[in-house]
Amino acid sequence: MIDSESGTPYLYERYWLQHPEAEFRLLPSDNIGYLDFPGPVLPRLEAAIIRLHAQVGNAITEGRRIVVGVGSAEVLMASMWVQAGAAMKSSTSNGPVQVYSQPPYYSAYPEVATALGSRDFTWTNMSSNDLSSAQQDVVEFACSPNNPDGALQNQTIAGSRVIHDHAYYWPHYTPIMHPVDYGPQDIAVFTLSKLTGHASSRIGWAVVGDPALADGMQQYVNWHGNIPLESQARAATLLEHVIGSQGGIFSYGRVEMQRRWTLLSDLAAGQQRFTFQSRQAAFDHWSGRTEMATPPYLWIRCNQERDADCAMTLQQAGITPRDGQKFGASAQYARLSLLMRQMDFDKMALKLERLMMG
Numbered sequence: 552m553i554d555s556e557s558g559t560p561y562l563y564e565r566y567w568l569q570h571p572e573a574e575f576r577l578l579p580s581d582n583i584g585y586l587d588f589p590g591p592v593l594p595r596l597e598a599a600i601i602r603l604h605a606q607v608g609n610a611i612t613e614g615r616r617i618v619v620g621v622g623s624a625e626v627l628m629a630s631m632w633v634q635a636g637a638a639m640k641s642s643t644s645n646g647p648v649q650v651y652s653q654p655p656y657y658s659a660y661p662e663v664a665t666a667l668g669s670r671d672f673t674w675t676n677m678s679s680n681d682l683s684s685a686q687q688d689v690v691e692f693a694c695s696p697n698n699p700d701g702a703l704q705n706q707t708i709a710g711s712r713v714i715h716d717h718a719y720y721w722p723h724y725t726p727i728m729h730p731v732d733y734g735p736q737d738i739a740v741f742t743l744s745k746l747t748g749h750a751s752s753r754i755g756w757a758v759v760g761d762p763a764l765a766d767g768m769q770q771y772v773n774w775h776g777n778i779p780l781e782s783q784a785r786a787a788t789l790l791e792h793v794i795g796s797q798g799g800i801f802s803y804g805r806v807e808m809q810r811r812w813t814l815l816s817d818l819a820a821g822q823q824r825f826t827f828q829s830r831q832a833a834f835d836h837w838s839g840r841t842e843m844a845t846p847p848y849l850w851i852r853c854n855q856e857r858d859a860d861c862a863m864t865l866q867q868a869g870i871t872p873r874d875g876q877k878f879g880a881s882a883q884y885a886r887l888s889l890l891m892r893q894m895d896f897d898k899m900a901l902k903l904e905r906l907m908m909g
């Protein structure tokens with residue numbers, strides 16, 4: 552079986568094996584004391600985040616606050632909490648704030664919306680049209696490029712408070728068309744996990760315009776404990792490496808992702824069993840060239856008559872997918888991660904090919 556269910560980014564293992572200079576050592580004195588620096592974040596880490604956004608050109612950080620959390624999972628939770636609080640404050644209705652994301656959405660959003668067990672906000676499966684006309688107070692997750700289908704997403708409900716999830720807005724997955732630059736109501740979220748691959752170091756951050764929202768998020772993070780210095784120092788060292796190498800990891804990731812997508816596109820041509828998502832090319836300000844998007848996931852629509860349960864078809868062929876229903880879509884859809892090691896990807900592509908030719 553090939554595990555294509557989780558998005559664990561083993562793709563980057565080879566790059567880091569080739570770059571031992573990005574390893575780091577802490578001195579005993581670094582660890583002694585309770586995170587003894589001014590402010591909630593290691594200053595080196597905050598500085599590296601700001602410099603990297605400026606170098607890549609994917610987010611404006613001037614006049615914004617950076618809030619760091621234990622993975623973007625925690626940052627999304629903190630964002631949810633402050634956005635729901637702000638929506639309630641300005642609300643004219645008595646009901647709970649509705650939490651919405653346009654399907655297909657990242658499968659963790661319903662979990663984020665329900666994990667705190669709050670009666671003040673609730674996950675909704677209403678359509679965006681119904682929500683707009685009901686004049687509900689809405690917190691909206693907009694993931695761009697989107698997990699699972701790679702689409703560029705923005706707010707879909709006028710007046711909603713938006714959490715923009717930019718986990719994949721980096722040059723190995725998409726052309727960088729412009730720096731994100733939202734108004735003070737919105738929050739933009741990023742993560743180390745899909746940028747360098749260091750998902751287990753658990754570092755994510757938000758770019759926040761409104762200081763009151765940033766304070767609320769920081770409070771949420773503080774309640775859950777400080778972020779271990781090891782993780783902060785590790786992340787700072789990695790980001791400094793990315794900056795110093797002029798984005799070597801992006802070039803590495805992009806070349807390999809392009810190879811994978813070329814192979815997949817060739818497989819898709821001339822068969823009717825599976826349809827893959829379409830991809831767009833755009834001018835990429837990071838490289839100064841027009842580039843094709845190379846999303847981290849393959850979003851498959853199975854031919855209904857032949858494979859009504861798309862996930863089961865893949866599973867039986869030796870590939871473990873994530874069922875489309877987890878993303879608010881139907882069983883006709885399934886998601887495959889493309890971020891595995893090269894050898895595993897090649898094995899998966901072979902299994903897919905057999906299935907498509909069969």
Ligand code: PMP
Pocket residue numbers: 558621622623624625657694698716718741742743744750754755
């Ligand atoms: N957002 C999106 C869209 C993701 O795909 C993921 C990871 N699969 C996350 C957030 C969470 O990442 P982490 O908690 O590792 O930062």
